Amino acid sequence: MTMLSGIHYKIGSRNVKGDTRVNSRNRSSHKPSISPTLRATETFPAKLRNKGCQEINKLNEEQVWLEQAREGDKEAFGKIIQAYQSPVYNLAYRMLNNSGEAEEAAQEAFIRAYTRLDSYNPNHKFSTWLLSITSNYCIDQIRKRRAILLSIDEPLAPHPALMSDRRKGPEAKTLEGEQQDMVQTLLQELPADYRQAVVLRYWHELSYEEIAEMMDTTVSAIKSRLFRARKQLAEVGMAMNLNPSYENAVAS
Template sequence: MNNEQVWLEQARRGDKFAFGQLIEAYQGPVYNLAYRMLGNSGEAEEAAQEAFIRAYTRLDSYDPTHKFSTWLLSITSNFCIDQIRKRRAVLLSIDEPLPPHPALHSDNNKGPEAAYVAQEREELVQNLLSELPEEYRQAVVLRYWYDMAYEEIAEVQKTTVSAVKSRLFRARRMLADAGLARGLLPADQLEEVAV
C-alpha cells in the first residue's frame, strides 16, 4: 500500500492531517488545471481551495477502484466549468504569466529573445483556449497539459471515449481556424502550439 492509499483510508475515517497530505501532494496539479481553465491566478487559487473542500466533504463518494487524481481533477474541472458559465460574458485575462508547458519550451531556448517568444506563445495559447466552449477547453487541457488518457478524460467529463476524441478533434480545428483568422500563425505551426 503506497502513501496515497494510506492517506485516503485515513482521510475517509476523518483524519484531517491525512487529507492535508493529499492536499500537499496535489495542490500543484489542481491549481494548474484551474489556472489553465480560468486564466486568472486569483480565481485559480479559489477554485483549488473549493475543489479540495468539495473533495473532503465527498470522500465517502470516492470509488477506490479509480485513480484519486482523476477524481480530484474531475471535481476541479467541473467547478471551473461552473465558474466559466457564471462569467460567460467576461473575457479571460491573459495579463498574468502562464505556468510553463513543456511543448512551448526547450532547453535550447535561453536568453531574453527566446523567453519573449515563449511568453508570446503561452499568451497565444491561453487566448485561443479561452475562446473554446468549456467542455472542449477541459478536454484539451486534460489531454495536452495533464497527459490524461481518453478513458480518464471520458470519466472526468462523464461521457464516452468517442465523444472525447470528437471534442479534441473539433477543438484543434477551432484553434486552427481562430489562429488563421487572426493571422497569428501559419496552419502548420498553429497545431504545434495548440497541442
C-alpha cells in the same frame, strides 16, 4: 494558496522512533545464494528500479492517507492537499484564467473531495477523481459568466512543449513567450467543454477514457471535441504546438 478551511496540519511534525539495532545473535555467517530471478533484476538500470519503487511507495502512502482521512484524520488529508495542491491549482487556473478564482476553485475542490471521500472508488486513480471534481467546478463557474475577461498581468502557465530552454538565446525565448500568450488567448476563446478536454488531454495527459469518465460522456465524443478544438486552433497555426510529443495522429 488558500488552505482547506478547518484543516490544520504540520508535515513532518510527528517523530516516529524505532529500534533499528540488529541482534548479533540472529545474524548468520552463511551467505545466502542469489536466485537467477534476483540476479536478473539486477540487470535493470538502477534508476528504473528506483523509480518503480518510488511510484509504488507513493501509491501505498497515498492509500494510507486516504484511509486515515476517511476515519476523520484531517492531518492525513492535509498531506493529500500538499501532494496535489499544485496540479489542482494549475488546472483551475488554466480553466478560469484568474489566480484569485483559481485559488477559490482549488479550495472548493479539496473541500468537496474531503466531504465525498466515501464515494471515492479505490480501484480508480485518486488524482483523476480529484481533477474531475476540480474541472467540473470550473465548468460551472465558466457557465455562470456572461463574458470571459483575459488578464494581461497573469499569463497562462505554459505547456511543457513551449517551456524555454535556458540554453536558448533571447530571440528564441521571446518567440516562445509570444507563443505562450497566443496559447492563453486561444484557450479562452474555445467553448468551455472544448477547453476542458484540451487542458486535461494536453496538459495533464489523461487518456481519452479518463477524460470521458470525468466529463460524463463517451470516448468518441471526447475525440470529436478535441478534433474540433484543434481545427479551430489550427486556423491560427497553433495545432502543432499543442500536440503532446508522443501523439502524431489527429484524433478522429
